[in-house]
Amino acid sequence: MTIEIVAKDAMLGAEIQGLDITQPIANEDQATLRAALTKHLVLLFRGQSLTVDEQVRFAQAFGDLGAIADTLLGLGKRDYQGDEIPECVSVISNIRQDGKNIGSLGDGECFWHTDSCFSETPPSASTLHSIEIPSEGGCTSFLDMFDAMDALPASLRSKINGLSIRHSQVYDSTGAKRPAFEEATDITQAPGPTHPIVRTIPETGRQVLYLGRRLSAYIPGLPVEESEELLDALWAHTICDSRVFSHNWCLSDLLVWDNRTTMHHREAFDPLQRRRLHKVQVAGERPI
């Protein structure tokens, strides 16, 4: 089978055809996929009915297996997950079974973010596979942070020179407070690691804007008001339809995204409908 890479009609994103990812991926095909991810930032595979173990194996075509958010936060394995779900797999779902959530993030909007920016070593890539999807809504969109960096006005570029963001661990991407953390009433004290606002991708030397997520983010060294103003200006510049690729899920789709150079967003969906996706991540390095 020959791999075909079909670029999406957007600034980022490509569909990969001609590859059965339920099977082990040959070394030369793994190299092709990694190069495609570097170029297109988001890869879509359609019609792939993967078991969790097959998804875990497939993710490793892009690097070492990564930890999910709960593990990176030191929270351990969630007790609502069935025994068939290994600790390296995150269940993203609004489904309730026997009075318990089977997964996380419910049915609401997930604001623009990169995965696990609140850890010292955020994942370099994420894979997300659709098991059950609603008839509409729940679309996942991706934003090209290289383009956001390249288009940064000089005035804004000079203001962020040498600065970092502290990435709060308190809230998840829906804005809900994690039970293990106290409310962040003083954002200068919110727990979380500090990463440079402009990070450099080691393999290419390319610089990219790394914002993580907006809620309770803080630029250490600045008064809170100045930090808020600068972050608001960066986010207003960054969120722009021209640098977005949006994906409407079909059953058995799998998406892989570069988690260092993109942000993503989920739209809300009908709470009466069922949605279940499995996420497996690829280990990353400390942002530099």
Ligand SMILES: [Fe+2]
């Ligand atoms: Fe996410």
